[in-house]
Amino acid sequence: MTGITVIGAGLAGSSAAWRLAQAGHEVVVLEQDTPAHRRGSSHGSARIFRYAYAERLYVDLVRESARGWAELEAAGAALLTRTGALDHGEGHDPAGFARVLAAAGVEHELLGAAEASARWDLEFTTPVLWHPGAGVLDAEAAVVAMLDQARAHGASLQQGWRVTGVRRHGRGYRVHAGDGRWVDAEQVVVAAGGWLPDLLTELALPEAFTAALPLLEVRQEQAYHFPYTGDGDNWPTFIHRTEDMVVYGLPGGRDAGWSGQKVAEYNGGRRIRSAGAQDGVVHGENRRRVVAYVERHLPGLVPEPYAETTCLFTNTPTEDFVIDRAEGITVLSACSGHGAKFAPLLGELVTALVEGRGTVPERFRPGRASAARNRP
Incomplete structure (x- = not known):
């Protein structure tokens, strides 16, 4: 036994x-x-590592987890690439995140839209939270x-x-x-x-x-890789809450051939009974929504995905x-x-x-x- x-x-x-x-x-x-x-x-090779949460509990858990990532990397695994992270949008609360990060002692800046636009090739219409300790994890x-x-x-x-x-x-x-x-x-x-x-x-x-x-909701999510118009060296991860959708993006790493940004609508995929019911099909309506988002909000990307994939989210009602x-x-x-x-x-x-x-x-x-x- x-x-x-x-x-x-x-x-x-x-x-x-x-x-x-x-x-x-x-x-x-x-x-x-x-x-x-x-x-x-x-x-795959691209997941977001970030400290910004609305609740101190999760910020503290990220800090504890960071010690584990350091332990794995000390054993010889290259897992975390620091890119920094941005949070912004009409449905977001960058100032609230900043207060939580300040209380936890996590390095960050709260920027105006114009200042952020001068630093990154993204469109901003609200205040922006930046924290440089965030990055991209190689999940696989x-x-x-x-x-x-x-x-x-x-x-x-x-x-x-x-x-x-x-x-x-x-x-x-x-x-x-x-x-x-x-x-x-x-x-x-x-x-x-x-x-x-x-x-x-x-x-x-x-x-x-x-x-x-809690009720578990499984979604077949869809993600797309868009080429950079430039060299892509300055691209962070981001979460943008617009009035009608939540979009996240991150440098795609190995998944994107090191040449593009992974962009997806959070919980934009179809609901399925369980992982066994997935079909791996990217739905055209979601692709159109994400391409339209890139055209409007990400001037530093070519709004034509060169790769796309599906993945699984398993959600609880409270996350x-x-x-x-x-x-x-x-x-x-x-x-x-x-x-x-x-x-x-x-x-x-x-x-x-x-x-x-x-x-x-x-x-x-x-x-x-x-x-x-x-x-x-």
Whole structure:
């Protein structure tokens, strides 16, 4: 019987495997495909790393996560490119973000639209928050680096392992595969990303715990790469909240052949039941919306995408994560399109749950909160 079985080898599962093995636990990772495969949420080389949040909790969690990224890079992995980040738009609150960053001691500037326009080849009509410590993460390389660290501490990885259910078995659990295989474990960590909605009912979880979890909305998102009109050396990441859409952009790195900006509408993709229902098709209406946005707001880009892709977001209604535990099963769902930056920290939080330490924010533990409400 294995000590702990981790289901999923994306950013969340790889982090859990790394931190659990590092803490001395026996760990086996089960992955249905290959780590960071293209039908999951962790493929590619471009994710935003940023400190700007409206709440101090998340800013502090980013700072904790930054130490984990530094730890991985010290081991030889090149993962984070500092580009700085911009936040602006009619639906945004750059001044509010600035106050939170100031209280947390994070370097930043609050700029006027004209000053920002003089520095970057973007259109600005509102105040702009700039913080230079932000950048771009290589998600796929991060998965590889965390799994390397996990294996260095004794963990093992089994690929081609599609989990179909987890059942009580003796003093632990039996994890079943679609082809009839099974693995016994004392504890299980479920980091299944967009496959979690289908898998939840097949886990040996108490009904009350499952009922308390937030509704998970899976979206097939669409992203486009646009060429720079110049050399692209000065391009930051950005989040722009207009009156009718939220758009994010970042240097595309390896995904874009090092020659373009990745631009997408946040939650602009279609809703699907789960990751198993994705078709990988980019919808023309979304492409037209994003191209029109680039034409109007990003004069430093050629408004003709030279590459496009789909990816998965798994959202909760509050955009908070789910990191919770019932008996010997831990559910880890780093949701809502902003979890990548926290990857090294996610495994630390899972390890704290497994070891019975209360360091996971209560808002990430809906099952625990429900149990407390129902306790006589």
